[in-house]
Amino acid sequence: MIHKHDLIIVGAGLAGLRAAVETSKYADVGVISKLFPTRSHSGAAQGGIAAALGNEEHDTVEWHVFDSVKGSDYLGDQDAIEMMCGEAPDAIYELEHLGVPFSRTKDGKIAQRQFGGHTKEIFDENGNSKRIPVLRACYSADRTGHVILHTLYEQCVKSNVRFYSEYFILSLIMDEGVCKGLTAFNIRDGQIHTFHAKAVMFGTGGYGRAYRVTSNAYANSGDGVAIAFRAGIPLEDMEFVQFHPTGLYPLGILVTEGARGEGGFLVNKDGERFMKNYAPTVMELAPRDMVTRSIQTEINEGRGIDGKDFVNLDLTHLGEAKLKERLPEITGFAKTYAGIDPVKQPIPILPTAHYSMGGIPTNLFGNVLADEKGNIVKGFFAAGECACVSVHGANRLGTNSLLDAVVHGRRTGKTIVKYLRDAEFGTLPANAEEKDIEKFKKLYATTSGENADKIRVRLKEEMTNKCGVFRNEKDLLSMLDTIHELKEKYKNVHMMHKGKVFNTELQEIIELGNMLEYSDAIVTGALARQECRGAHWRIDHPKRDDVNWLKHTIAFKTEKGIELKYKPVKILKYQPQERKY
Amino acid sequence: MKVTLSIQRFDPEKDKKPYRKEYEIDVDPTFRILDCLDKVKWDIDGGLTYRRSCSHGICGSDAVMINGKNMLACQVLVQDFKKKYIKIDPLPSLPVIKDLVVDMDGFFAKYEVVKPYLIAKTQPPVKERYQSQEDRALIDEAVNCILCGACSASCPSLWSNDAYLGPAAMLKAYRFVFDSRDDAQAERLDVVDTPDGLWRCHTIFNCVEVCPKEINITWHLSQLKKKCAMREL
Ligand SMILES: Cc1cc2nc3c(=O)[nH]c(=O)nc-3n(C[C@H](O)[C@H](O)[C@H](O)COP(=O)(O)OP(=O)(O)OC[C@H]3O[C@@H](n4cnc5c(N)ncnc54)[C@H](O)[C@@H]3O)c2cc1C
Ligand code: SF4
Ligand code: FES
DSSP: OEEEEEEEEEOOSHHHHHHHHHHTTTSOEEEEESSOGGGSGGGGOOSOEEOOOOSSSOOOHHHHHHHHHHHTTTOSOHHHHHHHHHHHHHHHHHHHHHTOOOOBOTTSSBOEEEEEEEEEEEEOTTSOEEEEEEEEEEOSTTOHHHHHHHHHHHHHHHTTOEEEETEEEEEEEEETTEEEEEEEEETTTOOEEEEEEEEEEEOOOOOGGGSSSBSSOTTOSOHHHHHHHHTTOOEESTTOEEEEEEEETTTTEEOOTHHHHTTOEEEOTTOOOGGGGTOTTTGGGSOHHHHHHHHHHHHHTTOSGGGSSOEEEEOGGGHHHHHHHHOHHHHHHHHHHHOOOTTTSOEEEEEEEEEEOOBEEBOTTSEEESSTTOOEEEEEEEOGGGEEOSSSTTSOOTTHHHHHHHHHHHHHHHHHHHHHHTOOOOOOOTTTTHHHHHHHHHHHHOSSOBOHHHHHHHHHHHHHHHSSSSBOHHHHHHHHHHHHHHHHHHTTBOOOOOOSTTOHHHHHHHHHHHHHHHHHHHHHHHHHOOSOBTTBOBTTSOSOOHHHHOEEEEEEEETTEEEEEEEEOOOSSOOOOOOOO | OEEEEEEEEOOTTTOSSOEEEEEEEEOOTTOBHHHHHHHIIIIIOTTOOOOOSSSSSSSOOOEEEETTEEEETTSOBGGGOSSSEEEEEOOTTSOEEETTEEOOHHHHHHHHHTOOSOOOOSOOOSSOOOOOHHHHHHTTTGGGOOOOOTTGGGOHHHHHOTTSOOHHHHHHHHHHHTOTTOOOHHHHHHHHSSTTTGGGOOOOOHHHHHOTTOOOHHHHHHHHHHHHHHHHO
16 A cells, blocks of 8 residues: 655654654645654653753853763764754743643743753852853653653644554665655554655654663664665764663663752762762763763672662652652652662662664754765655764763754754755655565564574673673674674574564564664674773773774665764864863 | 463454463563563563553553553562462453554544643743743643553443543643643633533542552542533533
8 A cells, every 4th residue: 555645754752743743834744653652762751851041040052062062072063063052942942832841940931950961160269160060951840751742742633643653664765865755564454555755754763672771662673773774874873872870770761860960879889979989070960971881880890789780879868858849750660660769768770771872864954864975865854863963972961862852853844844845756666565575474474483582682681791881892793793693593583473463573573673783783883983982982992082083983784794984073162172070 | 480461362363252361471570560471472472462662651552451450561560469360451441453452543532632732822932931830730740641541441431431531531631721821721621511521520530540640530620620610600
């Protein structure tokens, strides 16, 4: 079956929905999502969304830019960061106008809280400049992503956007370098459909599911990233995976950084607030990569609680009232999943795979890039966590990614509206869905073979151990071997269940294939990059190396395997400095 | 430890009607019920079908009936149950697509009836609209709804009359009627102030008991009822 829309948006998280709100006024838009829209993982974001509104104290866009550049370990492109931070206040006011129920200040403005790496400049008695935490994260209790996601969906309902919920996309349809649409299967009946469009936009989210300990949803299997890669589009900076410092032990469910923003302490088995040894000025509010490495070091050096793989996050001094008002959701998580009452006991935490800095390369306007030179792919756009603009460089600051999704969802929407003015459908290549039909046939014909879960478990376990917080050449080489071995096994994967209706086993097998695809790019990039920068930490190359590595990785999928190229970072005002907090 | 899951199965491509199947599996006491379902799916029967995504009670995908009570499979642990024989069924009263997956189209159609979006009839200011902390507090609980459907599927009034909009849709109406920024109170009250709207709620409190976000839904409905009564005066 063929569906025709001017624009197909894949993904109904903040990026996809914000673009849908922007474009549906002017164009015929179809939004495809493998989940019902409000189930998208944007809804899990707790802490906040950054913008220098200055509602609680003086703040400037310039400070926000500086913090993001520094936070990115100077790998973020400064033109992109300037645009994002500059557009942030307007983007937030717009969200408020659309109905987002932000928490409020005493005088009724949008409330803001502190978050790691976000600072203001002050001067001490000797006139020396110093940076201390600033109230910049706009929030709605600890459910910020949830309320924004629901509000954007509500606005789409209001403007009658056509949703294809529980449709799972399989491949892009490319014709001589131009994107003409895509194929997807309807999860409800297993049928493959073709979507013919003048423009396709991906807002397919992150790829953290390749790790065992993760804050990411089952759905974050990086499908969009893998599908683009297979279609000949390169991937940028894939080796940069953010590990959030505070995942609830042992699963990795996120305990928001807001908990530290509100004053939570990190302590080791000796009851020591160990962050004073790593980031004496900002302590627990240092950027994520630093706090994560500090925690992992404490654990590796035997100072985890009871010698186990976790340290404690202590909120007991905040008191019941504050926890109830500001952090109700995580109070609930701690009770449900760890049997702990944060009012009385500290919360056991460990680093958890959380955010994908890398992804599909785009320019500032959401056009997907075909190469390291900046040529664009006609008809194909991307925004949100699946994309790499790059505003986060080597390490994203907390609350900058909801912002990324909203600002770039909006901006990409505007780009597409212009693009559609003189874009045409063109003709679809013959048999566009052939390959996917073949793939399905093969899976349906299997009677024995490899167990998908075994492949998945090994991938996740080894990615966590060998391509996690601390990396080295030996482990990365061994990880590449594992991936190649698992890819071979995957060719023989056995699908136990042969039903057509809601075959979630089929879906999981395809997701696994996508995970293997992009994990290869993560590890290949990590192996090549012989330095420490942001979230990428090579213990065998323990320094940042601006001479050789101040550049973006651009990975191409070729017949012979993955080929790496590089492109320069856009540096405007801020020259790289050592990153101290 | 060992637990036995008794799961209602139904495959529309094979089965004429639903049946139960038992699975004995080895689990940690800290496993979520969702982890148990995964274990069955991955080790024993790839065909076992259920929805899920976030795995920590925020996306609303996996509301099912466990030992007779609607809840999120990702929000309860094995150790939360005394008996190690656990019964899992799809949400009651909704059409079953397969195993634990139900058709939520009707649920969302009712959600759409109450105009679930902010309607502000004045031009927005350059910055944010102001809202006092007191006004914001009025919708504190209501905005937490994750549209899981557990409440509506537990409501006897809805079971006996499918035209009833149900607690989730009513709560959504409340969320906007009581949002100080919204200008469509009258329109929305017109929708809920009907026999198949608010007045079908007989304060049975089933919804409140099952809501995984601990929203006092009935209280919110009673506030809406007051608003309707006031406007008749
Ligand atoms: C627990 C947690 C807390 C966070 N907290 C914060 C925070 O406080 N502040 C902040 O700024 N950021 C936070 N983040 C990060 C932020 O939430 C995400 O980066 C952001 O929401 C991503 O939005 P998105 O629209 O790009 O993707 P998502 O919201 O993940 O949406 C992806 C969409 O793509 C669809 N999709 C994917 N693959 C397919 C396919 N094959 N076929 C069809 N559809 C598909 C999915 O159904 C979904 O609709 C947090 C992340 C996590 C995991
Ligand atoms: S009110 Fe509670 S039970 Fe009902 S849909 Fe919302 S979250 Fe689920
Ligand atoms: S899986 Fe998201 S609520 Fe349970």
